[in-house]
Amino acid sequence: MATRLDGKVVSKRILSELQQTVTGLAQQGVTPTLAVILVGSDPASQVYVRNKQRRAEEIGVRSLMFKLPEETSQKTLLAKVAELNQDPDVDGILVQLPLPKQLDERVVINSIDPDKDVDGFSPVSVGRLWTNEPTVVASTPYGIMALLDAYQIDVTGKRVVIVGRSNIVGRPLAGLMVNHDATVTIAHSKTRDLKALTREADILVVAIGVPHFIGADAVKPGATVIDVGISRGADGKLHGDVDADAVEPVAGALTPVPGGVGPMTIASLMAQTVELAKRRLHG
Numbered sequence: 001m002a003t004r005l006d007g008k009v010v011s012k013r014i015l016s017e018l019q020q021t022v023t024g025l026a027q028q029g030v031t032p033t034l035a036v037i038l039v040g041s042d043p044a045s046q047v048y049v050r051n052k053q054r055r056a057e058e059i060g061v062r063s064l065m066f067k068l069p070e071e072t073s074q075k076t077l078l079a080k081v082a083e084l085n086q087d088p089d090v091d092g093i094l095v096q097l098p099l100p101k102q103l104d105e106r107v108v109i110n111s112i113d114p115d116k117d118v119d120g121f122s123p124v125s126v127g128r129l130w131t132n133e134p135t136v137v138a139s140t141p142y143g144i145m146a147l148l149d150a151y152q153i154d155v156t157g158k159r160v161v162i163v164g165r166s167n168i169v170g171r172p173l174a175g176l177m178v179n180h181d182a183t184v185t186i187a188h189s190k191t192r193d194l195k196a197l198t199r200e201a202d203i204l205v206v207a208i209g210v211p212h213f214i215g216a217d218a219v220k221p222g223a224t225v226i227d228v229g230i231s232r233g234a235d236g237k238l239h240g241d242v243d244a245d246a247v248e249p250v251a252g253a254l255t256p257v258p259g260g261v262g263p264m265t266i267a268s269l270m271a272q273t274v275e276l277a278k279r280r281l282h283g
């Protein structure tokens with residue numbers, strides 16, 4: 001049976017360490033501050049935003065929430081970002097994705113000051129990631145690396161297959177994995193003979209948003225399987241991209257959904273908000 005990679009437990013540990021750091025910062029007059037802009041009402045985003053505010057409050061990070069209506073114009077959104085860019089009390093800015101279709105995601109992300117880009121989505125941050133310079137990285141990939149680290153799963157020299165090439169998970173995770181000396185393949189909807197490929201993975205990461213896409217026959221015995229998917233089924237329950245019941249007897253380790261990558265994402269966002277806040281003291 002696969003070891004359960006418990007993101008809930010590990011994220012709690014990380015958050016309580018962060019709480020200490022935040023207390024220290026507060027004594028020096030700095031309250032780490034995260035500004036979140038949520039446009040419209042994407043259901044996944046709402047779960048995320050709710051959990052994020054709860055965690056921020058627990059550890060003493062100030063979270064400013066800006067809910068804008070579905071029909072918000074590009075101009076209004078850019079003005080909001082510009083205002084937060086200028087605000088010296090704001091350390092990190094996060095624009096919740098996806099955005100409604102009248103808004104150009106690329107233009108909006110590019111308008112965030114790269115020094116406040118807590119998601120690591122700006123071209124500057126992405127460039128730094130791929131040249132292996134210190135930078136903020138997208139919180140889901142960062143959280144995945146932290147979870148593997150907590151279970152002492154070393155990626156050095158391992159074959160890592162990432163299914164999904166999104167800007168928020170697949171691509172940045174590939175960069176991080178390469179920086180940690182893994183051998184990485186990114187697979188996607190056009191990949192031929194996907195199953196043969198995923199069966200070669202020592203570490204298989206699935207981030208496509210298709211419930212139960214990965215079955216036991218797509219997994220090498222003993223492999224570590226990271227399930228980034230999170231879809232709400234007709235039954236109201238959350239489902240991952242991995243058929244956990246089928247894969248559990250085959251895999252060496254597996255992240256549950258919920259309670260795996262999700263909580264790690266939030267802890268990582270907090271960690272990076274705190275890192276950005278530290279710059280106020282140390283430049």
Ligand SMILES: Nc1nc(=O)c2c([nH]1)NC[C@@H]1CN(c3ccc(C(=O)N[C@@H](CCC(=O)O)C(=O)O)cc3)C=[N+]21
Nearest residue numbers: 045047048051095096097098119258259260262263265
């Ligand atoms: N700019 C931006 N950055 C993101 O990182 C980002 C985003 N936009 N848009 C939406 C997706 C989705 N996402 C989640 C993170 C954590 C949970 C989470 O906390 N999940 C928990 C709880 C789920 C529950 O109980 O409902 C779990 O998996 O255990 C969910 C979803 C981040 N995203």
